[in-house]
Amino acid sequence: MFKNELNDFKNIQKEIKFLTNSDNRLKILYCLLNSPQTLKGIHEKTGLNNSSISINVSSLESKGYVVNTNDMFYLTNASKLILTNIFYLNKSINFLDKNANFFNMHKLDNLKFNALKDISSLESSELIESTPFDIFKTVKLYKEFGFRSKSIRTIFPFMYPQINEIFTDWFENDVEIKLILEKNVSDAFIESFNNYKFDKESDSKISVKTIEKGLDFALFVTDEVIILGFYKNDGKFDQNAVYISKEKEAILWGRDIYEEYENIAPEYIYLKE
Template identity: 35%
Template sequence: MTNRFEEENFLELQEDIKFLINSEIRLKILGCLYNSSASIKQIEAITNYSYSSILDNINKLEQKKFIYSIEDKFYLYNKTRLKLNSILYFNKSATFLRENSDFLNQSLIDINSEAIKDLSALEGSRLIESNNIDLFKSTEIFQRSLMGFKFLKGIFPYFHPRHDDIISYWIDNDCTVELILPDEVSEAVKNFIIDYVPKSPGIKNRFVKLKPNDHNIQLAFTVSDKCFVLALYTKSGQFNQNAVLVSTNPEAITFGLKLFEEYEELCGDYVSLENLIYPNGREDDY
């Protein structure tokens, strides 16, 4: 019963998409009515379409139960508003897939099903690829995403070659960092922190936390208050260091935060910087 209901809804949405995208004027009329009601004259002033064209399409929209009228003003049905949101999501997702088809076709998509529903959030992402002139272009993008932020969350299969500069930056600047790393990488980061802190008296950063990854997560990304950066594995199972998707859109950052939360639940407990530096108690106890 549920599958039949979902199939009928999908077919209905498919028909609605065809009906609307075949007419720019219908989309503009619905856009005019999305936030408030309007008369035909008001719609005419906003869209610059002729009165007769607007009236003809208003009638068609009424017949299809997209809109209704009260005292010469037109309103959207609540169902129409929901459909428009679905159509907007569909168009954004389709645009993202079309613009990045070559990159995605070569990649292994290991993204949890819940997060994948928000794929439209990545519309407008820039694909940055290394080339013969700039071999480390994508790697440098990842490095930049690891510094100069208010908070950072991320998943990596390995750590950046300049890890000493990056980690010391986090410690010295009281950065809030949460990372999911393979066990051996997590160990290396821990050892660096334990070795670095005694050489820098006065450091009180307790906001760096590491979560060892005991799952085979085949993607890498950083998400901060500044941007979302995503790298994928190839279908052969090799991590692709030569291409990253980058977005500074708030929607993409929200997508990244949701993605991190989902993988966060799969892994073990965090180890905090405070516990690494002061394993037998708080700093104040010393």
């Protein structure tokens, strides 16, 4: 099986090399990815000379990446998919390169394949770090955005220290929150919730899923933000650094991660409906 996978990888390698080893070819591909063009249209949009366009288009056509219909050149559907994946691969590599120091010191083991594959969605995110003058800078972000949000999805590997303050914020603002927690955290959370007293009526909805397997990241997603934290390689959660983004692509990526874990965890325990 490994031999077949290796051969597949080599074939993909050749395909990517053919498509990307020429700047002129890439310009033509990107031009056609946006919309079909005539040879004249390609020239006007890329600035390439007619000879280079003719040679590269002919080469792409012979390998089945481009089709000519009534002198209008189109990318095949397969080509569009390949180019889109190359584009996102490039974005992911750029993001990981820029953040190599951080990720080399932190665990990514429990991020699912799809999350790692689409990690370029965090391209616009900002790394927020605590300082000696504000040691709770990152922790306060969870509370700040939790206070401003009506709907929260979160995966947490540890117990928030000021949990009663969080409960008060949720109840006062009628927050609907779903949590996925490790077993020991879930037990402590449910016990704290059962011991908490809130005198006023509240429309908050709080439900918990418990997962046995250890989590090595923290995820906090609302309609307006995603916050992502990780364990360090020494096995301790890094409470001094989180990635945060308000971009829609990153928020949708975070929701996908939550749903992946939601689907493998047991049923919700409804603490408040």
